[in-house]
Amino acid sequence: xxxxxxxxxxxxxxxxxxxxxxxxxxxxxxxxxxxxxxxxxxxxxxxxxxxxxxxxxxxxxxxxxxxxxxxxxxxxxxxxxxxxxxxxxxxxxxxxxxxxxxxxxxxxxxxxxxxxxxxxxxxxxxxxxxxxxxxxxxxxxxxxxxxxxxxxxxxxxxxxxxxxxxxxxxxxxxxxxxxxxxxxxxxxxxxxxxxxxxxxxxxxxxxxxxxxxxxxxxxxxxxxxxxxxxxxxxxxxxxxxxxxxxxxxxxxxxxxxxxxxxxxxxxxxxxxxxxxxxxxxxxxxxxxxxxxxxxxxxxxxxxxxxxxxxxxxxxxxxxxxxxxxxxxxxxxxxxxxxxxxxxxxxxxxxxxxxxxxxxxxxxxxxxxxxxxxxxxxxxxxxxxxxxxxxxxxxxxxxxxxxxxxxxxxxxxxxxxxxxxxxxxxxxxxxxxxxxxxxxxxxxxxxxxxxxxxxxxxxxxxxxxxxxxxxxxxxxxxxxxxxxxxxxxxxxxxxxxxxxxxxxxxxxxxxxxxxxxxxxxxxxxxxxxxxxxxxxxxxxxxxxxxxxxxxxxxxxxxxxxxxxxxxxxxxxxxxxxxxxxxxxxxxxxxxxxxxxxxxxxxxxxxxxxxxxxxxxxxxxxxxxxxxxxxxxxxxx
Amino acid sequence: xxxxxxxxxxxxxxxxxxxxxxxxxxxxxxxxxxxxxxxxxxxxxxxxxxxxxxxxxxxxxxxxxxxxxxxxxxxxxxxxxxxxxxxxxxxxxxxxxxxxxxxxxxxxxxxxxxxxxxxxxxxxxxxxxxxxxxxxxxxxxxxxxxxxxxxxxxxxxxxxxxxxxxxxxxxxxxxxxxxxxxxxxxxxxxxxxxxxxxxxxxxxxxxxxxxxxxxxxxxxxxxxxxxxxxxxxxxxxxxxxxxxxxxxxxxxxxxxxxxxxxxxxxxxxxxxxxxxxxxxxxxxxxxxxxxxxxxxxxxx
Numbered sequence: 039x040x041x042x043x044x045x046x047x048x049x050x051x052x053x054x055x056x057x058x059x060x061x062x063x064x065x066x067x068x069x070x071x072x073x074x075x076x077x078x079x080x081x082x083x084x085x086x087x088x089x090x091x092x093x094x095x096x097x098x099x100x101x102x103x104x105x106x107x108x109x110x111x112x113x114x115x116x117x118x119x120x121x122x123x124x125x126x127x128x129x130x131x132x133x134x135x136x137x138x139x140x141x142x143x144x145x146x147x148x149x150x151x152x153x154x155x156x157x158x159x160x161x162x163x164x165x166x167x168x169x170x171x172x173x174x175x176x177x178x179x180x181x182x183x184x185x186x187x188x189x190x191x192x193x194x195x196x197x198x199x200x201x202x203x204x205x206x207x208x209x210x211x212x213x214x215x216x217x218x219x220x221x222x223x224x225x226x227x228x229x230x231x232x233x234x235x236x237x238x239x240x241x242x243x244x245x246x247x248x249x250x251x252x253x254x255x256x257x258x259x260x261x262x263x264x265x266x267x268x269x270x271x272x273x274x275x276x277x278x279x280x281x282x283x284x285x286x287x288x289x290x291x292x293x294x295x296x297x298x299x300x301x302x303x304x305x306x307x308x309x310x311x312x313x314x315x316x317x318x319x320x321x322x323x324x325x326x327x328x329x330x331x332x333x334x335x336x337x338x339x340x341x342x343x344x345x346x347x348x349x350x351x352x353x354x355x356x357x358x359x360x361x362x363x364x365x366x367x368x369x370x371x372x373x374x375x376x377x378x379x380x381x382x383x384x385x386x387x388x389x390x391x392x393x394x395x396x397x398x399x400x401x402x403x404x405x406x407x408x409x410x411x412x413x414x415x416x417x418x419x420x421x422x423x424x425x426x427x428x429x430x431x432x433x434x435x436x437x438x439x440x441x442x443x444x445x446x447x448x449x450x451x452x453x454x455x456x457x458x459x460x461x462x463x464x465x466x467x468x469x470x471x472x473x474x475x476x477x478x479x480x481x482x483x484x485x486x487x488x489x490x491x492x493x494x495x496x497x498x499x500x501x502x503x504x505x506x507x508x509x510x511x512x513x514x515x516x517x518x519x520x521x522x523x524x525x526x527x528x529x530x531x532x533x534x535x536x537x538x539x540x541x542x543x544x545x546x547x548x549x550x551x552x553x554x555x556x557x558x559x560x561x562x563x564x565x566x567x568x569x570x571x572x573x574x575x576x577x578x579x580x581x582x583x584x585x586x587x588x589x590x591x592x593x594x595x596x597x598x599x600x601x602x603x604x605x606x607x608x609x610x611x612x613x614x615x616x617x618x619x620x621x622x623x624x625x626x627x628x629x630x631x632x633x634x635x636x637x638x639x640x641x642x643x644x645x646x647x648x649x650x651x652x653x654x655x656x657x658x659x660x661x662x663x664x665x666x667x668x669x670x671x672x673x
Numbered sequence: 674x675x676x677x678x679x680x681x682x683x684x685x686x687x688x689x690x691x692x693x694x695x696x697x698x699x700x701x702x703x704x705x706x707x708x709x710x711x712x713x714x715x716x717x718x719x720x721x722x723x724x725x726x727x728x729x730x731x732x733x734x735x736x737x738x739x740x741x742x743x744x745x746x747x748x749x750x751x752x753x754x755x756x757x758x759x760x761x762x763x764x765x766x767x768x769x770x771x772x773x774x775x776x777x778x779x780x781x782x783x784x785x786x787x788x789x790x791x792x793x794x795x796x797x798x799x800x801x802x803x804x805x806x807x808x809x810x811x812x813x814x815x816x817x818x819x820x821x822x823x824x825x826x827x828x829x830x831x832x833x834x835x836x837x838x839x840x841x842x843x844x845x846x847x848x849x850x851x852x853x854x855x856x857x858x859x860x861x862x863x864x865x866x867x868x869x870x871x872x873x874x875x876x877x878x879x880x881x882x883x884x885x886x887x888x889x890x891x892x893x894x895x896x897x898x899x900x901x902x903x904x905x906x907x908x909x910x911x912x913x914x915x916x917x918x919x920x921x922x923x924x925x926x927x928x929x930x931x932x933x934x935x936x937x938x939x940x941x942x943x944x945x946x947x948x949x950x951x952x953x954x955x956x957x958x959x960x961x962x963x964x965x966x967x968x969x970x971x972x973x
Contacts, residue, residue: 114776161958168708169957172912175905176950183946296905300780307777340792343785347763347778354767354774 065229072228076221080214088213090329092285095220096278098321101305102227102314103274108303109312109360110240111267112247113163114171117178118302121151121272123294125279127185130197130289140203140284144277151276152269159268163261178299186291196290203284216285223281227274230524232314234270237523237530238509238516238537243267245499245510252497255459257485257514257577266520308349310356319358367505367555368542371535379546380605386540387609390578394488398472406472412437412612413458413581418467420453427453428464429636435581435614440607442615442623445633446656451616452494454633455583459491460484471581486514490579492570494586494616498558504569505554508541511576515540541576548572548602563590571602581612588619600626624648632656678816680938681931686822686891688930689829693884694907695914695922696836697877703853703917704873705768710779711759712881713904714786715752717897719882720889721794722748724801733802740805745828748882755786756878757871768870783900790897798896801889825887832883833923836876840919849873853917906933909953915963924965 059067079091100122107115125147132143162173186194203210203219210219234240242263245253254260283289301324309320327345331338398405406412413435420428428450435441443451457464458471460481469477476484490511499507516537522530545551548568553561558569567587574582584603588596596619603626607613617623623630624644632640632653640650647653694716701709723744727733732740759782767775810819840846851859852869860866888903889895910929914921929949936948956964 108773114773162954165957165961168702168706168916169912169961169963171708172908173954173957176909176953179905180947180950183943187943187947296901304777304780307773311773337788337792339784340788343781343788346781347785350774350778350781351763351766354771 064232065225068225068228068232072221072225076217079217085213088217090325092213092216092220094321094325095217095224096282096285097302097305097325098224098318099220099227099278099281100275100302101309101317101321102224102231103271103278104302105306105312105314105317106231106234106274107267107271109306110235110243110247111264112167112243113264113267114167115174115268115271115299116171116296116303117174117176117181117299118271118275119294119296119298120174120178120181121155121275122279122282122298123181123185123291124151124154124272125276126283126289126294127191127197127279128276129280130200130283131191133200133284134197140201140280141205144280147276147280148273149276151272151279155269155272156265159265163264163268175296175299178294178296182291182294185294192290194291196288196293197283198288200283200287200289202287220281220285223277227277228314228318231274233524233526235312235314237526237534238513238518239263239266239520239523241502241506241510242513244502244506248499248501249497251461252493252499253510254481255461255485255491255493255497256511256573257482258510259480259482261480304346308346308356310359313356313358313360316356316358316360320356323357367503368538368551371539371542379543383543383547384609386543387578387611391580391610394580403473406437408438409436411435411470412472413614414468414470415454415458416468416470418454418457418469419465420450420457420462421465426636428457431467431633431636431638433631433638433641435612437580437612438607438610439628440603440613440615440626442617442627442630443633444617444620444623444630448635449633450636451633452585455491455585455614455616458484458583459489482514485577485579488578488580489583490574490577490581491583492567492574492585492587494589496563496566496570498566498569498573500557500559502558503555504550504558504561505538505541505545507558507569508544508572508576509537511544511573512537512540514577544572544576547575547605549598564592564595567591568602571606575606575611579611581614582606583614583616585616586618587615588617588622596622676938678814680934682816682818682822683938684931684934685927686826686930687933688910688927689826690884690888690891690903690926691907691910691929692923692926693829693832693880693887694903695910695926696833696919697881698908698911699914699916699919699922700849700873701877702911703919704849704870705764706772707764707775707779708908709877710776710904710908711756711782711786712877713902713907714783714790714900715756715878715881716885716888716903717790717895717900718755718786719748719752719878719885720895720899721790721799721885721897722751722882723886723889724794724799724895727802727805728799733805737805745883745886748886749879752882752885753875753878756874756881760871760874783904787897787900794897796897798894801893801895803893805890821891825891828883828887832880836880837919845869845872906949909949912963913953913956915965918963918965921963921965925963928964 079088100118103121104115104118107113107118128150129140129143129147132138132146133140158177162170165173185191191197210216242253242258245258246260246263250260282293286293305320305324306317307320308323309318310316327342328338331341334341395405411434415434416432418428418431419426431450431454443454445451453462456462458469458476460476460479460483463478468475471484471487471489474487476487476489479487499510502510516533518530518533542551542554545554548571550565550568550572553565558566561569567590571584571587588599591599600622603613603615615623615627627644629642630640630644630647631638632647632650634656639656640647640653642650694712697712697715698709701707701712726747727740727744732743735743763778763782764775767778806821806824808819808821810817810822812818840849848859848864848869849872851862851864852866856866884903888899906929907926910925911922912925913928914923914925932949932952933945936942936945940948
């Protein structure tokens with residue numbers, strides 16, 4: 039049936055039209071849509087309708103900005119009106135006091151609000167999201183009241199007689215003129231927002247929203263990214279504010295209340311969080327609905343409230359929800375021979391290694407050669423309350439080996455991993471990687487030093503496709519800057535393409551290229567573990583820590599895992615493994631460390647550890663432990 | 674030093690209202706992780722129900738104790754019914770789905786309650802009977818204490834103490850605390866999760882109604898918009914004390930009340946919010962879990 043349809047002329051035309059749409063750059067699509075909307079409104083030719091449309095466009099700009107903060111980065115902001123206010127006041131003061139042209143004030147309004155975002159965001163973004171909500175709310179109120187009390191800015195009366203914008207000598211003073219300007223600004227806001235969304239920044243934001251801890255552990259600098267989101271959101275708000283000031287002609291603090299922040303939040307949730315067309319639709323509804331309800335005068339807010347609550351019940355995902363699916367992620371990417379692929383990966387990795395050697399040599403440091411210590415843990419102690427989870431553990435992992443850590447549940451193995459990867463700060467002890475201490479560094483810094491990891495309970499980004507998960511792992515290796523991402527420059531495009539290509543190689547390496555477009559949660563347990571391995575490898579680490587990779591795998595899958603671990607080692611990557619499957623550990627490991635109750639009780643090659651009386655007594659010899667060892671320990 | 678103690682008395686009185694509403698925020702948040710923005714408006718509903726009883730239905734002419742008890746208990750019940758209705762129709766279908774959607778619903782409910790109240794009781798300011806309680810008081814040194822202040826603070830302390838005992842000492846209270854830690858584990862232990870959530874909403878509403886009636890008695894004037902500022906302050910108080918923490922909410926409320934009184938007294942009323950929020954942000958930056966909040970361990 040579908041095949042018939044595709045063969046028919048109509049189907050072909052539909053397919054080619056869709057193809058054409060997909061190939062049209064986003065900016066062109068935005069311009070076309072906005073131009074059509076603009077012509078429709080202007081063609082209607084009613085001043086009232088046009089002015090409502092201008093308001094809707096202003097709210098659209100605000101919504102696009104807040105969408106970056108709430109929709110992309112997942113930070114709840116209840117004081118967004120503050121940025122609107124700062125933008126409006128900056129622009130209005132420059133126009134009335136310094137007699138600047140509106141268009142000249144725009145960059146300053148945007149810059150000022152961005153700075154305000156940075157000042158507020160830097161100390162507060164470490165807070166949990168609910169706390170951030172009240173902090174932003176407080177910031178919004180403080181800003182409004184400060185303007186209210188600031189005499190230079192007119193105090194409660196605000197700023198009056200703000201001039202209309204002047205474009206190359208033309209005075210813009212009709213509603214239609216404003217509508218044109220607002221559409222132009224809206225187009226800029228939309229195109230930039232979309233570019234950000236589809237850049238590595240956007241991917242990092244989604245990863246943080248999905249699982250901040252996992253994102254940080256695979257190399258995404260979560261704090262910096264959150265700050266970026268905050269600053270960018272502020273800049274969009276500043277743009278909208280400046281426009282608002284010149285359009286209204288007089289601003290005062292009552293235009294920037296908590297209610298406005300809430301209205302913008304309602305707008306983006308109504309439209310569909312994270313979805314750009316949704317934001318526009320939300321803006322039209324939030325601005326248009328009260329106008330339509332105008333005949334009910336007194337009850338219109340009541341009706342609005344009821345409709346809002348009903349809407350949330352019926353469609354909590356919004357009117358035009360965001361879709362993140364790409365069934366053929368590598369469509370259009372040049373094919374590579376599968377034989378060449380592993381060779382390419384090996385070559386890429388060697389390039390990385392050489393680069394590192396050069397970097398270290400330039401800094402006057404030695405790089406661990408094959409068989410020399412790569413990771414040194416000395417006297418590691420970690421305590422939780424009265425419990426000594428890790429008690430004076432020392433060991434050395436040599437470059438190029440497969441090193442395993444075994445021990446009964448609660449022996450402290452994962453805690454050692456968490457200390458190495460910077461998730462926890464050990465109470466005492468030193469951890470040297472490549473001869474340099476990594477204690478106290480943030481997890482993403484340790485990733486960029488060359489340590490990758492997987493998690494005991496799988497921590498993939500659940501609502502991202504498999505290939506996107508791996509692309510997040512490539513985050514530390516991007517070279518593009520934020521402004522490049524915003525403008526979608528050729529350099530940024532090349533970098534993105536390279537990332538996609540590499541993600542594909544790694545998926546091929548772990549044997550998952552076929553399912554690259556699926557959501558991570560749709561895969562089997564074993565495959566999810568392999569995605570995690572691919573994500574950890576993507577940053578080209580020198581050391582990977584696998585926390586129970588075989589848990590939940592069947593014997594065939596375990597066999598494949600052994601092969602995979604060996605191939606990883608053959609790339610020159612050192613592997614540290616925690617697992618409860620003795621046959622797997624004994625088969626694959628060069629050396630084994632045995633932990634029991636936080637202490638290291640044996641260390642050596644498999645045969646030696648198996649014979650060690652202490653190990654047999656504490657661990658292998660006890661029947662009930664054998665049983666518990668065989669069980670996968672999921673989260 | 675005279676004004677200082679006077680401001681302290683005012684601050685503690687107002688702070689006890691905030692504390693009561695903050696407790697509602699904290700209890701509901703602790704259990705379903707929802708910032709129930711309608712909390713302040715529930716207070717407003719309570720205040721208007723009290724006003725209806727006392728003025729419209731003429732309870733003010735009954736003997737003082739009967740009038741007072743009725744004016745507290747009936748609004749408490751009424752507000753509890755309202756809050757349960759909100760839970761049932763607006764929040765419950767969204768629980769375990771999207772936190773953002775519930776939050777928006779909560780904001781929508783706040784808007785709804787305000788506009789409904791405006792529709793029922795009108796936009797004008799309504800006045801509580803001024804002669805309900807004796808306006809007189811006495812001096813302790815230079816500090817003037819009114820009987821109203823003492824009565825209100827005592828009532829709120831009584832309510833807070835009762836709540837604390839209930840949560841710490843009863844089986845149901847233990848169930849609430851268990852639920853705050855882990856819903857699934859609590860369910861597996863045989864706790865009726867839905868019933869406990871309903872209980873949390875009832876408790877939140879009862880405390881909010883109490884504070885609403887007290888506000889009416891204290892300030893005399895009530896209006897349909899009064900819930901917003903009250904809710905905002907109370908929410909701030911709950912976070913300041915560490916949201917989810919019951920003694921924290923009480924202390925937070927008192928602190929906000931004091932801060933407000935000192936700012937108004939020594940500086941100027943127009944900087945009140947700036948100071949309150951400035952202190953809040955500073956505290957959170959220094960101690961991200963609030964003054965009394967405990968560090969929540971993240972599961973690895």
